[in-house]
Structure formats: structure tokens, C-alpha cells
Amino acid sequence: MKLKKVFALxxxxxxxxxxxxxxxxxxxxxxxxxxxxxxxxINWSLLWMLLVVVVVFALFTYIVWKYREKPDNMDYExxxxxxxxxxxxxxxxxxxxxxxxxxxxxxxxxxxxxxPPKGYEDQExxxxxxxxxxxxxxxxxxxxxxxxxxxVNIPEDRPILFKLTSAGTMQSFWIPALAxxxxxxxxxxxxxxxxxxxxxxxxxxxxxFNGRGYAHMEFEVLAQTPQEFEKWVREVKETAPKLTKxxxxxxxxxxxxxxxxxxxxxxxxxxxxxxxxxxxTNPEAYKTHGYKGKIFExxxxxxxxxxxxxxxxxxxxxxxxxxxxxxGGGHHGH
Numbered sequence: 001m002k003l004k005k006v007f008a009l010x011x012x013x014x015x016x017x018x019x020x021x022x023x024x025x026x027x028x029x030x031x032x033x034x035x036x037x038x039x040x041x042i043n044w045s046l047l048w049m050l051l052v053v054v055v056v057f058a059l060f061t062y063i064v065w066k067y068r069e070k071p072d073n074m075d076y077e078x079x080x081x082x083x084x085x086x087x088x089x090x091x092x093x094x095x096x097x098x099x100x101x102x103x104x105x106x107x108x109x110x111x112x113x114x115x116p117p118k119g120y121e122d123q124e125x126x127x128x129x130x131x132x133x134x135x136x137x138x139x140x141x142x143x144x145x146x147x148x149x150x151x152v153n154i155p156e157d158r159p160i161l162f163k164l165t166s167a168g169t170m171q172s173f174w175i176p177a178l179a180x181x182x183x184x185x186x187x188x189x190x191x192x193x194x195x196x197x198x199x200x201x202x203x204x205x206x207x208x209f210n211g212r213g214y215a216h217m218e219f220e221v222l223a224q225t226p227q228e229f230e231k232w233v234r235e236v237k238e239t240a241p242k243l244t245k246x247x248x249x250x251x252x253x254x255x256x257x258x259x260x261x262x263x264x265x266x267x268x269x270x271x272x273x274x275x276x277x278x279x280x281t282n283p284e285a286y287k288t289h290g291y292k293g294k295i296f297e298x299x300x301x302x303x304x305x306x307x308x309x310x311x312x313x314x315x316x317x318x319x320x321x322x323x324x325x326x327x328g329g330g331h332h333g334h
Contacts, residue, residue: 135213
């Protein structure tokens with residue numbers, strides 16, 4: 001308990017200095033087993049860093065004081081020395097031992113995070129597909145047959161398996177109170193296990209810079225009781241509209257959106273994690289950045305209805321997009 005207080009005090013003093021005006025250290029208030037493992041690893045690293053800093057400054061102070069210039073050593077000339085084998089072994093071995101002490105728990109934690117948390121191995125995880133786009137997050141529940149934008153509801157105390165991909169540029173998926181971050185990449189899939197200990201609202205965001213709208217690319221994770229979650233699923237199925245291909249293509253344009261909810265998923269016609277999926281990027285929609293750049297014709301773009309794997313002719317239909325346009329949507333988050 002005392003050690004935890006020391007870490008809390010150390011973090012309260014040091015981290016505000018390292019993070020500008022930001023003082024909300026969510027990573028030190030974990031709300032799930034994955035986040036706790038990461039916090040313990042951070043604390044272990046802080047302990048070693050604190051030890052190194054204290055020892056280095058103590059030796060610096062001692063050497064400066066002991067070998068300072070004094071009246072009785074003004075004309076002192078130190079003898080020529082060829083070094084100390086013992087000292088060189090010591091100051092070489094100590095950093096190696098520190099690196100080992102940091103590497104072993106880091107590797108162990110990274111491998112543990114790739115599996116369901118301990119105590120949840122026998123539970124069936126809820127699978128949620130996460131698709132990032134500029135500049136919003138799309139969550140698909142294939143088993144429930146529903147889809148949300150910019151918020152995701154999960155049941156408490158149950159493992160959640162997020163399957164991460166991107167419809168375009170690379171993003172970084174991070175829920176600091178519940179888990180670490182993982183990248184989302186087009187035509188690839190990464191996985192992240194998350195468990196929320198109890199009901200609550202947690203902030204998630206993109207931590208990988210991807211253009212003008214990056215700063216506001218956030219989402220809410222709402223952990224609910226199993227009963228509340230099942231009730232929410234039923235309400236969505238009964239009241240939410242159907243997602244069409246045209247609406248989905250509109251969602252993927254580089255804009256900010258409000259919350260949206262649908263009673264089906266885009267996985268019915270496209271999975272961006274599939275290596276053979278069509279390209280859904282819209283380079284002409286980024287013209288408001290000033291430098292227009294070059295628009296590369298892509299044969300497999302979703303706008304090219306005539307595309308086949310052997311086709312050599314691509315086609316783009318250009319359209320002007322207001323990057324600042326905001327689209328609202330239904331709110332089924334609470």
C-alpha cells in the first residue's frame with residue numbers, strides 16, 4: 001500500500017510537468033485486467049527509472065563535492081591512469097541487468113495481452129469489429145446484427161474481442177482506462193481483448209496522427225450490466241434504421257460525425273480486413289488541405305462498378321466534399 005502511494009505521489013508531481021496542462025492520468029486508474037497489467041508494468045518501469053535517477057544524481061553530487069577545487073589542491077596534477085577493470089565491469093553489468101529487469105516483464109505482459117485475461121479464458125467473448133475511417137469509428141456486432149458509429153456498448157465483466165481494421169489510413173485504437181493501443185490497417189486485422197470490471201463510461205480515441213480531423217476522433221465505451229446490454233440490443237433492432245451501401249459510403253468520407261446506430265452491419269457487403277476488399281479511399285475529398293496532391297487512379301476503388309481483378313481500367317467520379325460538414329445521427333448509447 002505504501003508503494004502505491006509513493007507511485008501516486010511521484011506521478012502526480014512528474015507527469016503534469018511532462019504532459020503540459022493535461023492532469024487526467026487515466027492509465028493510473030485502470031478499470032479492467034488488461035489496463036491493470038499495463039499499469040503494473042508502467043509502475044515497475046518507473047521504479048527502475050527513479051532508482052537510476054537517484055543513484056546518478058547522488059554520485060554526481062558526491063563527485064562534484066569531493067573533487068571540487070580547494071586551496072590545498074590548487075596545483076594538484078592527477079597521475080596517469082589506465083582505468084579500473086573492476087569499475088568498468090560494474091558500470092557495464094548494471095545497465096545490462098536493468099535492461100533484463102525491464103525486458104522480461106514487458107515481454108511477458110505483451111504476450112499475456114494477446115490472450116483473454118486470466119479468469120476469463122472459459123467465457124465466450126463478444127466479438128465486435130472495429131473499422132476506423134477519417135475521422136470516425138465504426139463498430140459492428142456481427143452476432144447481434146447491429147452497427148454503431150462513434151460509440152460502443154459492451155457488457156461488464158465479459159471478455160470483448162475487438163477485431164480491428166481500417167477503411168483507409170492507419171489509425172490507433174486506444175481505451176486508456178481498459179486496455180493499451182493497437183493499430184488499425186486497411187486489408188489487415190489486429191485483435192484486442194478488453195474486459196470492463198464494472199459499469200461505466202470510458203473515453204476512447206485515435207492516437208495516430210492522420211490529418212486535419214485527428215484531434216476530435218474520439219468515441220465512448222459504455223460498459224453496462226448484462227441486462228442493460230441485452231435491453232439496448234433489443235431496442236436497436238426494433239428502432240434503428242437499416243444501413244445502406246450509399247449511406248455507408250457517405251459515412252466513410254473524411255468528415256466528423258455524431259453518433260449513428262443501425263440494425264444491420266456493413267459486413268454484409270464489405271469487410272475491410274479482407275485482403276481482396278475494394279478500396280474505399282476518396283483522395284479527391286481532401287482538396288481542402290490546400291495542396292491537392294496527385295489523385296491515383298485505383299482499379300479496385302468502390303466507385304468502379306466495372307472492376308474485375310483482371311481489369312486494367314479504373315474510374316473515379318469526382319465530387320466536392322465539405323470537410324467540415326457534420327452529420328448527426330440517432331443516439332442509442334444510453
